Amino acid sequence: MNAMYDLGDLWLFLTGKLGELLAWLGVPFAGVVAFVIEKSVYAGALLVFISLTALWMIWMERKVSAHMQLRYGPMWTGGWHGWSQTIADMIKLLLKEDVIPEKADRWVHRLAPIVIFVPSLIGFLVIPFEKNLIGADLDVGILLIFGFSSIAVLSIFMGGWSSNNKYSLMGGLRSAAQMVSYEIPLVLSVLGVIMTVGSLKMSEIVNAQAGGWFLFSPHLFGFILYIVAGTAEVNRTPFDIPEAESELVSGYNTEYSGLKYGFFMLSEFTNTFIISAVAATFFMGGWLAPKWLPLPGIVVFLLKTYLIVYLLMWFRWTFPRLRVDRLMDFGWKVLLPLSFLNIFIAGIWVLLKK
Amino acid sequence: MKENPIITTDNCAEFEEMTLNMGPQHPSTHGVFHLLLKMNGETITYARPDIGYLHRGMEKLAEKRTYQANIAMSDRWDYIAAMSNNFAAVLGPEKLMKVQVPKRAEYIRVIMAELNRIASHLIFFGTYGIDIGAFTPFFYAFRDREKILDLFESVSGARLTFNYFRIGGVAQDLPADFIANTKEFIRFFRPKLKEYDTLLSQNVIFRDRTVGVGAVSAEEAVNWAWSGPNLRGSGVNFDIRKDDTYSVYSEFDFAVPTGANGDCWDRYMVRMKEMYESTVIIEQALAKIPEGEIMAKVPRVIKPPAGEIYIRIEAPKGDLGVYLISDGSVNPYRMKVRGPSFVNVAILQKILKGWKIADVVAVLGSLDIVLGEVDR
Amino acid sequence: MDNLELLSKITGKFPEVKEFLPAAGVLKDEMLAVSAPAGVILPLCTELKNNKDFDFDYVMCISGVDLKDKLQAVYHLYSLKRKHKLEIKTELDAVKPEVDSVSSLWQGADWHEREAYDMFGIVFKGHPNLTRILTAEDFEGYPLRKDYEGKPDNYD
Numbered sequence: 001m002n003a004m005y006d007l008g009d010l011w012l013f014l015t016g017k018l019g020e021l022l023a024w025l026g027v028p029f030a031g032v033v034a035f036v037i038e039k040s041v042y043a044g045a046l047l048v049f050i051s052l053t054a055l056w057m058i059w060m061e062r063k064v065s066a067h068m069q070l071r072y073g074p075m076w077t078g079g080w081h082g083w084s085q086t087i088a089d090m091i092k093l094l095l096k097e098d099v100i101p102e103k104a105d106r107w108v109h110r111l112a113p114i115v116i117f118v119p120s121l122i123g124f125l126v127i128p129f130e131k132n133l134i135g136a137d138l139d140v141g142i143l144l145i146f147g148f149s150s151i152a153v154l155s156i157f158m159g160g161w162s163s164n165n166k167y168s169l170m171g172g173l174r175s176a177a178q179m180v181s182y183e184i185p186l187v188l189s190v191l192g193v194i195m196t197v198g199s200l201k202m203s204e205i206v207n208a209q210a211g212g213w214f215l216f217s218p219h220l221f222g223f224i225l226y227i228v229a230g231t232a233e234v235n236r237t238p239f240d241i242p243e244a245e246s247e248l249v250s251g252y253n254t255e256y257s258g259l260k261y262g263f264f265m266l267s268e269f270t271n272t273f274i275i276s277a278v279a280a281t282f283f284m285g286g287w288l289a290p291k292w293l294p295l296p297g298i299v300v301f302l303l304k305t306y307l308i309v310y311l312l313m314w315f316r317w318t319f320p321r322l323r324v325d326r327l328m329d330f331g332w333k334v335l336l337p338l339s340f341l342n343i344f345i346a347g348i349w350v351l352l353k354k
Numbered sequence: 355m356k357e358n359p360i361i362t363t364d365n366c367a368e369f370e371e372m373t374l375n376m377g378p379q380h381p382s383t384h385g386v387f388h389l390l391l392k393m394n395g396e397t398i399t400y401a402r403p404d405i406g407y408l409h410r411g412m413e414k415l416a417e418k419r420t421y422q423a424n425i426a427m428s429d430r431w432d433y434i435a436a437m438s439n440n441f442a443a444v445l446g447p448e449k450l451m452k453v454q455v456p457k458r459a460e461y462i463r464v465i466m467a468e469l470n471r472i473a474s475h476l477i478f479f480g481t482y483g484i485d486i487g488a489f490t491p492f493f494y495a496f497r498d499r500e501k502i503l504d505l506f507e508s509v510s511g512a513r514l515t516f517n518y519f520r521i522g523g524v525a526q527d528l529p530a531d532f533i534a535n536t537k538e539f540i541r542f543f544r545p546k547l548k549e550y551d552t553l554l555s556q557n558v559i560f561r562d563r564t565v566g567v568g569a570v571s572a573e574e575a576v577n578w579a580w581s582g583p584n585l586r587g588s589g590v591n592f593d594i595r596k597d598d599t600y601s602v603y604s605e606f607d608f609a610v611p612t613g614a615n616g617d618c619w620d621r622y623m624v625r626m627k628e629m630y631e632s633t634v635i636i637e638q639a640l641a642k643i644p645e646g647e648i649m650a651k652v653p654r655v656i657k658p659p660a661g662e663i664y665i666r667i668e669a670p671k672g673d674l675g676v677y678l679i680s681d682g683s684v685n686p687y688r689m690k691v692r693g694p695s696f697v698n699v700a701i702l703q704k705i706l707k708g709w710k711i712a713d714v715v716a717v718l719g720s721l722d723i724v725l726g727e728v729d730r
Numbered sequence: 731m732d733n734l735e736l737l738s739k740i741t742g743k744f745p746e747v748k749e750f751l752p753a754a755g756v757l758k759d760e761m762l763a764v765s766a767p768a769g770v771i772l773p774l775c776t777e778l779k780n781n782k783d784f785d786f787d788y789v790m791c792i793s794g795v796d797l798k799d800k801l802q803a804v805y806h807l808y809s810l811k812r813k814h815k816l817e818i819k820t821e822l823d824a825v826k827p828e829v830d831s832v833s834s835l836w837q838g839a840d841w842h843e844r845e846a847y848d849m850f851g852i853v854f855k856g857h858p859n860l861t862r863i864l865t866a867e868d869f870e871g872y873p874l875r876k877d878y879e880g881k882p883d884n885y886d
Binding site: 065068069070071166167170237238240241244245246247248249317318319320321322323324325326 | 711
């Protein structure tokens, strides 16, 4: 890897220089001030990145689906292949009237989009874009992501309940059942990797794959389980039963309009990104690239992530939707035993490697 | 102070029952169809189909219009299979007037009816995919249907409401390149059927959603007067083209696919196989089509003699019957249309009980109803 | 079974059922048509369905017809097993048209009867749910009767 290209090293260099500059200027508590400035800038950059990611992913989803369906997708807005269609859509959503149903539980109704969006932002904090580009390389790393992504179910249920619409209510109930049951196989499926590495820290998990991706090891089984459970966790087809257009009109977000609907949509995409990023980190070596590939780590990481994102999109536009009771059957009777089996396999693998 | 009722396991069912009005505006009711559902959780305990939102009084209008004008009206019964409706609309007056339709016109009619059957089944295939949650088949189906519509456009000038049949024949002869184009279409279309199979029919989730769902036994299907692919899906080998033949269908050799269990999967597969059989019929018709007239000698003013007739044809949706009473004037005295969708959909009040709300969509979609025909 | 044999078997069992013969110069369908008084419809249909000689297991159509001075209910039956058809005509009083429902025999008759009730006001006794089907619940009059005059509404 050529250090010259590395964004993370540049970041480290700049923050180091910032600290020196502050010290040279004689600012009191220079270390603390440098830390605050560094983290604020990182957080700001992250926010910009998240917005751009969501915009890009919505456009990508449209293009991927369109080309799978013999269409072009947006072609006109902004010139080249309709690149600014999503921006135009966001402006439209901002200008839309914000409708709250008369009999709705107004506060819960307003709160739900925030509750779904904030945890998906927090998840980005521990995502290791590059060696030195991690918001906070916490010891609990992965646990933070899973912990906060569980809050999404609360928000969807809040949205479904407060709308005072039967379709929304059923969407909310469905998602409560679904996300609670798929959380367990999701966490268990990455447990194999955690056992091998012996840490929850994202950077250590990536570094442990310097000798080879976990994808090409018995952890492949865990990877498949993770993709299945992860698809269910972000409510994408074939597990999109909380939305289920053909049954529940639009499920939990039926009564949402304008910016609040936009938040639900954005969080769906940011959650998809997080799930994909975790897959790239845990099974595909994160920012690590082969020696012959002189690309910055962040580009390598994003390429891997979008490979998974594309896989999820491919699923979405190919598969039909499962039925709600079959979905629960699958989750509890198939996926859960298999993820225990996965832990067993990983355990043997760990023993053999010693 | 009002006391909260205590919910126990004995009375919890009544507390949980929820009434849901599915439709008339709903993404998967295929038009303005209203289903009143009562549910315990997601399980249906009571279902009542409610129709009439698209009622345009076609039968009343028919009494005020000439027989020729009624052909144009018939386009609007089942608006995605207008050629078949034309067929039913002209057969009655022709039989009353004892018109001998020229052979070429009969062949053209059969070709059109069969092409329309494929077009109608393609719409079924696409929308059924959406009902089950797969979006992509819809676009594949419409890509292929577009080619059929191009063929229709070349003969009739219209793409949806063709008004192509005439009492005594058809409006115009085939254009010069029609036969070549149709052969080209069949060559193009047959491999696509395999593509559909890999895309949707053999998908594990799709089979999981449809096999065994909404099963209707053969006796039940006959008792509810089902017809068309729905009836054949239940294992009853009955096709009006074979069993009560009309036009020149007796001259063609084709199979009548049937299902075994009468579930959504069987009804679906019958339609997929029927598309292939339709291409077989079209191929034979194109090979055998004779030269000659396309219109019989009929008077300019159609005045069938007083009398009555009941004719029926195998429309894509099933048994399309027309009961026609003529009083000798230029307008029919009474024209009752027995739309297959109207009869097929009535069974919903019985078979939905006990299934989940997702199955409601699967079963309703598998019946392949068109509200224009249900309400007329 | 050809039409003559079918007719003789039916009239043998139900002497009040007559072959329907149209007036001079009026055409008739190829299928056998019989006219039966309203009272005999239910026993006749029960026999037609359950007797293995007839085996009429399929209702093609049930239509109402307005003959100006009286109403008429027309049943078109078919046998999937024996492939024969039968048309039953029964004349009903224009003021109080009543006939027994056959929906207990053939469920397929259910909605046909509701439609005939909706459009002509023919009351099918014993029908489980005889309500308006195509028009709105508060609709007045029977639109397919010849003397029906539509009232202009907001859109006329």
